[in-house]
Amino acid sequence: GENVEQHPSTLSVQEGDSAVIKCTYSDSASNYFPWYKQELGKRPQLIIDIRSNVGEKKDQRIAVTLNKTAKHFSLHITETQPEDSAVYFCAAKRDNYGQNFVFGPGTRLSVLP
Amino acid sequence: NAGVTQTPKFRVLKTGQSMTLLCAQDMNHEYMYWYRQDPGMGLRLIHYSVGEGTTAKGEVPDGYNVSRLKKQNFLLGLESAAPSQTSVYFCASSYGEGTALYEQYFGPGTRLTVT
Numbered sequence: 001g002e003n004v005e006q007h008p009s010t011l012s013v014q015e016g017d018s019a020v021i022k023c024t025y026s027d028s029a030s031n032y033f034p035w036y037k038q039e040l041g042k043r044p045q046l047i048i049d050i051r052s053n054v055g056e057k058k059d060q061r062i063a064v065t066l067n068k069t070a071k072h073f074s075l076h077i078t079e080t081q082p083e084d085s086a087v088y089f090c091a092a093k094r095d096n097y098g099q100n101f102v103f104g105p106g107t108r109l110s111v112l113p
Numbered sequence: 114n115a116g117v118t119q120t121p122k123f124r125v126l127k128t129g130q131s132m133t134l135l136c137a138q139d140m141n142h143e144y145m146y147w148y149r150q151d152p153g154m155g156l157r158l159i160h161y162s163v164g165e166g167t168t169a170k171g172e173v174p175d176g177y178n179v180s181r182l183k184k185q186n187f188l189l190g191l192e193s194a195a196p197s198q199t200s201v202y203f204c205a206s207s208y209g210e211g212t213a214l215y216e217q218y219f220g221p222g223t224r225l226t227v228t
Contacts, residue, residue: 009153032215043203043219044156089155093215100171101217105155 002027004092006104013080014112021107023090024072030092033066033073034101039086047088048075080111115139119204119220126194126227134189134223136204143209145187146171146217147179149200156203162187163209194227201225 003026013019023033031052036044050057050064050073057064061080066073077084087108091101120135136145143164148156158171162181176198178190187206191198204220 006155034215043221045219046216049216100158100161101215103156105153 002030002092002094002102004090004102004104006090006107008107009105010108010110012110012112015080015082017080019075019077019080019084019109019111021075021088021090021109022072023074023092023104024070025092025102026071027092027094028068028071029094032093033064034091034093035064035075036089036091036103037086038089038106044089077109080109082111082113085109085111117204117206117218117220119202119223121223122221123224124226126191126225128195128227130194131190131192132194132225133191134202134204134225136187136189136206136220137185138187138204138206138218139185140206140218141184142206142218143184144207145181146205146207147177147187147189148203148205149173149198150203150222151200159189159202194225196227199225199227 006023034049035047037047038044048062048064050066061078063076087106089106090104093101117138146161147159157173159177160179162168165184168179180188202223205217207217208214
């Protein structure tokens with residue numbers, strides 16, 4: 001089955017700096033890769049996703065890159081702000097394989113003022 | 114439009130007691146899921162359902178049962194609670210496979226403590 005690893009487990013950056021979180025997956029058939037953000041005490045919410053036919057996707061200060069050959073994808077946050085402090089989860093899924101995602105263990109991002 | 118709701122928000126059980134967690138969604142989603150979240154372990158799938166009347170096991174199903182008698186509701190049962198089931202439980206829902214709309218919408222969570 002699919003296995004998703006995520007690094008680092010914790011990340012501290014200064015406000016205004018960039019943050020990068022990397023995930024690797026094991027199933028080469030996976031083709032959908034979402035990122036969820038979970039603020040303290042809140043529910044996870046989708047912030048960006050990418051499909052395997054695309055190498056990069058951007059949404060304002062957030063971008064995701066995908067390297068299918070190496071089986072890894074990364075979340076990039078630029079110009080970080082205190083409200084970016086949260087736990088970020090990556091996940092991987094195969095089409096037509098049920099809606100089961102396999103989530104990574106999460107990265108706790110702290111943006112220091 | 115309330116989205117995904119969960120009942121209760123908090124619960125404390127003694128070992129051996131039983132309880133049912135209720136999840137409801139008003140988005141007409143086909144798929145529903147139950148996850149547990151433990152520190153450092155992310156979200157682990159307990160059971161899921163791909164439609165009314167169907168259920169299937171996820172990654173960590175032991176000690177839990179589920180039912181989906183109505184499309185909008187997904188119940189998670191603990192028949193004999195154990196301290197290892199102390200966790201935060203999240204319900205989620207999404208559209209069906211054929212839509213290619215994979216986003217999962219999560220409920221607010223239920224914090225369960227078993228003493």
